Amino acid sequence: MNLFNVYPLFNINPIKAKGSFLWDDKGIKYLDFYGGHAVISIGHNHPHYQTQLKKQLDKISFYSNSVQNELQTELADKLGKISGYENYNLFLCNSGAEANENALKLASFHNGKNKILYFSGSFHGRTSAAVSVTDNPKIVAPVNYSERFIKCEWDNIEQLEGIFDKQGSVISSVIIEGIQGVGGIMIPSVEFLTKIKELCEKHDTVLILDEVQSGYGRSGYFFAHQEFGIEADIITIAKGMGNGFPIGGVLIHPKFQATNGLLGTTFGGNHLACVAAIAVLDVMKDEGLIKNAQEMGEYIENEIKDFPHIISIRRKGLMIGIELDRDCSEVRNNLLYNHQIFTGNSNDKTVLRVLPALTIKKEEANLFINALKTVVENL
Structure with a gap:
């Protein structure tokens, strides 16, 4: 049997990782400034993270949600405290797409409405409703198209008000x-x-509020929307939550009433996943990683802002978009193959996406800064 070939792959096979670095099967060392789409929040193989997972493997790794699991309670308590959403409730699942599916469903259960408003440029996942509110026709199958999903242009207040004037009575939720x-x-x-x-x-x-990528300290706040003093009804989380172990979650305002069977999952909130997520929160708190994201993001921006071929820098914390005066693929490939640094791209072909671990130090940042300078000066 062969793999279903849906991923464009770099010819690199990482077999070992530590902190902000990877090593491939040829022994070549790489700086990871992308973290597998912002998944690696506390660095690869953090000692505390490793220790806690190994301990749990000696106890119990999985049972279904038909029994008590005190690790879920511990995770909810710690997440509430660090995020500032202590009075909310937590539903655990396995991924960002699954979190968004449950959020959209819960909203519709709550108000009985059936339309959803989303925005241009959005990405909320690849599953049924999540992909229907994702602005990428290439990944939306015919079965996913429906008039129930309404697109509004990003940051267009006039269009937003017009949509609500006409259809506000039937819009169940807005996802952003x-x-x-x-x-x-x-x-x-x-x-x-x-x-x-x-x-x-x-x-x-x-x-x-979909905080799957922008949450968990990535923006320099626990959730990106908290900078603006906005309180969401439902918040979805995943990527940085388990530092590579699959886990997602939905933070739910207390006005939503839970009933048996309303939502469900087989693997969500299993013992190993909870231990991984608790370890991430412990490290974030003990090592001051939200503050570090603020400081290191500002440092990187200040160092690179005057480089040639950079038009603008879009940044909050360590969620960084570097807009170039050309397609970013040449820069990205040069960084990877000539300087051994992983970065990312986006649907905006000119934007180089940089998502390092929240644990990075100046020494690691300088490796990226110096490499980027060399690359753009030689374009």
Whole structure:
């Protein structure tokens, strides 16, 4: 049997990782400034993370959600405290797409409405409803298209108000990323988010903040939307949550009532996943990683902002988009193959996406900064 060939692959086979570095099967060392799409939040193989997972493997790794699991309670308690959403409830699942599916479903259960508003440039996942609110026709199959999904242009308040004037009575939820990642590190204006919140409250519409990529300290706040003083009804999380172990979650306002069977999952919130997520929160707190994201992101921006061929830098914390005056693929490939540094791209072909671990230090940042300088000066 062969693999179903849906991924364009670099000819690199990493077999070992530590901190912000990877080693391939030829012994070549790489600086990881992408973290597998912002998944690696506390660095590869953090000692505390490794220790806790190994301990749990000696106890129990899985049982279904038909029994008590005190690790889920511990995770919910710690997540509530560090995020500032202590009065919310937590539903655990396995991925960002699954978190968004459950959020959209819960919103519709809550208000009985059936339409969803999303935004240009969005990416919310590849599953049924999640892909229907993702702005990429190439990955939306015919079975996923429906008039129930309404697209509004990013940061277009006038269009937003017009849509609500016409269809506010049937819009169940608005889903928006705290910062668009795949869309090219697009940061919403405070006026835009405030207007969305205002319209949602006026029309009994649920506001869903997708913090799958922009959350977990990535932006220099625990959630990106918290910079603007906005409180969401539902928040979805995943990528940085387990530092590579698959886990996702939905933070749910107490106004939503849980009933048996309303939501469900086989693997979500299993013992190993919870231990991974608890270890991430412990490291984030003990090592001050949210503050480090703020400081290191600012340092990187200040060092590279005057480099040639850079038009703008879109950044919050360590969620960085470097807009170039050309397609970023040449720069990205040069960094990877000539300087052994992993970075990412986006749907905006000019934007180089940089998502290092929140644990990075200046020494590691300088490796990227110096390499980028060499690459752009030689374009």
